[in-house]
Amino acid sequence: MLKRISALVLAGLTAMSMAACGSGGSGGGGDSITMGFSQVGAESGWRTANTKSVQDSAKNAGISLKFSDAQQKQENQIKAIRSYIQQKVDIIAFSPVVESGWDTVLKEAKDAKIPVILTDRAVDSKDTTLYKTFLGSDFIEEGKKAGQWLVEEYKSSTDPVNIVELQGTTGSAPANDRKAGFAEVIGADTKFKIIASQTGDFTRAKGKEVMEAFLKSNPDIDVLYAHNDDMGLGAIEAIEGAGKVPGKDIKIITVDAVKDGMQALADGKISYIVECSPLLGPQLMDLAKKVLKNEQVPARVVTEETTFTQDQAKQALSTRQY
Ligand code: GYE
Numbered sequence: 001m002l003k004r005i006s007a008l009v010l011a012g013l014t015a016m017s018m019a020a021c022g023s024g025g026s027g028g029g030g031d032s033i034t035m036g037f038s039q040v041g042a043e044s045g046w047r048t049a050n051t052k053s054v055q056d057s058a059k060n061a062g063i064s065l066k067f068s069d070a071q072q073k074q075e076n077q078i079k080a081i082r083s084y085i086q087q088k089v090d091i092i093a094f095s096p097v098v099e100s101g102w103d104t105v106l107k108e109a110k111d112a113k114i115p116v117i118l119t120d121r122a123v124d125s126k127d128t129t130l131y132k133t134f135l136g137s138d139f140i141e142e143g144k145k146a147g148q149w150l151v152e153e154y155k156s157s158t159d160p161v162n163i164v165e166l167q168g169t170t171g172s173a174p175a176n177d178r179k180a181g182f183a184e185v186i187g188a189d190t191k192f193k194i195i196a197s198q199t200g201d202f203t204r205a206k207g208k209e210v211m212e213a214f215l216k217s218n219p220d221i222d223v224l225y226a227h228n229d230d231m232g233l234g235a236i237e238a239i240e241g242a243g244k245v246p247g248k249d250i251k252i253i254t255v256d257a258v259k260d261g262m263q264a265l266a267d268g269k270i271s272y273i274v275e276c277s278p279l280l281g282p283q284l285m286d287l288a289k290k291v292l293k294n295e296q297v298p299a300r301v302v303t304e305e306t307t308f309t310q311d312q313a314k315q316a317l318s319t320r321q322y
Contacts, residue, residue, distance in 0.1 A: 033063045035288055036084030038094035040121070041072040043169075043202045044230040045258035049322035050095075050120065050278035057281030063288065072169065072201070074098055078105045085112045091288050095120040095136075098171035106130035115291050119284050121173040128299065132291045135283055135301040137276050139174045143181020145274045145307050146225055146253045150186060153251070153271075158191060161222050164214045165197035166207050166235060168227040174276075175199065178227045178255060195221070200231040207231030211238035226254045229261025229273065236269050247271055257308055259320050265313035273313070275305040278322060 035058060039051055051067075058065035066089060070076035074097050084092050085108055092114055096102060102123045109116050110130055118134040125131075154161050163186075168175030179197070186192040196214050200207040207230060214221065215238060224239075226232035232254035239246045246252055246269040254261055257275040264270045283301060290297050308316060 033091065033288065033292060034066065034087075034089045035063050036066045036080070036087070036089040036092045037068070038077045038080040038084075038092070039067065039069050040077075040095050040097045041069055043072055044204075044228055044256070045260055045322070046228060046230075046256045046276065046278045047202075049258060050280060052322075053279045053281035054093075054119075054284060055281070057285045060282075061285035061289070063285055070097060072097055074101060081105050081109065085109055085114060088112075089114060090292060091115050091117065093117040093119050093284055093288065096123050096173075097121070097169060099124040099173050099176065100171065103127065103130065117284065117287055117291065119280050120278075133287055133297045133299055133301060135280055135287060135303070137174075137303045137305060139177030139276075140181040142174075142255050142274045142276060142305070143178040143183075144185050145181075146178070146255065146272070147182040147185025149253060149272045149274075149307070150192070150223065150225075151189065154191070161192050162218070162220055163192060163194045163223045163225055164211075164218065164221050165194055166200040166210055166224065166226040166231040167197060168199065168202045168231075170199045170201075172202075174255075175202075175227055182225060200226070200234065202228050202230060204230045204234035207234030208238045209234075211235035212241070215239065215242045215244075221250050224250055224252045226252065228276075229254045229256040229258050229264075229270075232270055233260055233264060236264060257320075258322055259317070262308065262313045262317050262320055265308060265310055266317055268310055271310070273308045275307060277303045277305055 037054055068080040081092060092109055103125050116131040118131050120136040122134055167179055195218055198210050200210045224235055226235060232252050236246045239250055244250060251271040253272045254270055255274045255276050257273045261273055265273050287297055
């Protein structure tokens with residue numbers, strides 16, 4: 001009898017301590033987790049969709065989200081991360097605006113025993129123990145896909161192909177890698193010439209402005225490669241403003257495949273889009289829960305992506321989520 005009672009008490013105590021553990025502040029149970037998320041900004045359609053994905057999936061996962069928008073400034077992101085450390089959040093996730101300069105603040109998070117997950121963009125820190133995992137696209141691969149389309153498109157031509165490039169935010173992983181992947185593929189054939197390359201900061205307004213300048217100083221542009229749809233859409237306005245026909249006089253390749261980009265592709269103004277998915281929220285929340293339960297997570301989680309031609313865009317448009 002006594003044995004049975006003590007066994008019951010023991011079972012009861014175990015259940016109580018498990019429940020306490022689940023509702024404690026240090027993670028484990030979904031509803032107890034607080035995540036601090038530092039977003040890059042609101043520079044593009046991609047970013048807006050990404051923010052919505054993170055916010056919606058935090059809600060669905062029962063994770064309480066502290067969200068801040070850094071307006072494309074690294075100093076704001078560092079401030080946000082420091083404030084999350086001070087507030088003792090359970091986990092920090094962020095999309096680093098540029099690749100360099102994170103070691104100090106990441107070390108502060110590590111010292112405070114707050115795990116960090118990188119989402120969307122990478123950092124160049126040598127010490128990979130400063131973060132638990134990196135979830136996002138393979139931007140080099142995206143650049144290569146853009147280059148491969150171009151090589152195929154001009155395979156029967158021997159004339160020089162004059163390319164202008166609108167780069168993303170200077171120093172950001174997607175700008176660095178999309179440039180490198182593209183250059184590697186087209187570099188195999190000397191007829192491809194990048195005659196101008198400048199940042200448009202991933203925004204429509206800057207894309208338009210820089211394209212206007214490109215058009216003024218280069219009368220003979222065959223192709224525009226823009227590191228995202230928004231800059232491509234801004235450039236379309238510049239091209240039309242200069243009396244040229246986008247998609248015909250100047251072929252345009254972009255990256256992202258947000259709705260407005262896909263519409264321009266279906267309309268024949270853009271020639272080809274390499275997809276980059278912003279819907280990282282659900283995977284991010286899963287990874288956060290695993291990290292806080294001390295489960296093993298892969299060091300790198302790569303998003304699956306495709307590419308779109310004009311015909312494929314026409315078909316995909318109606319079901320596009322973002
Ligand atoms: O392609 C661009 C956004 O980091 C993948 O940032 C992201 C990029 C995306 O501003 O539109």
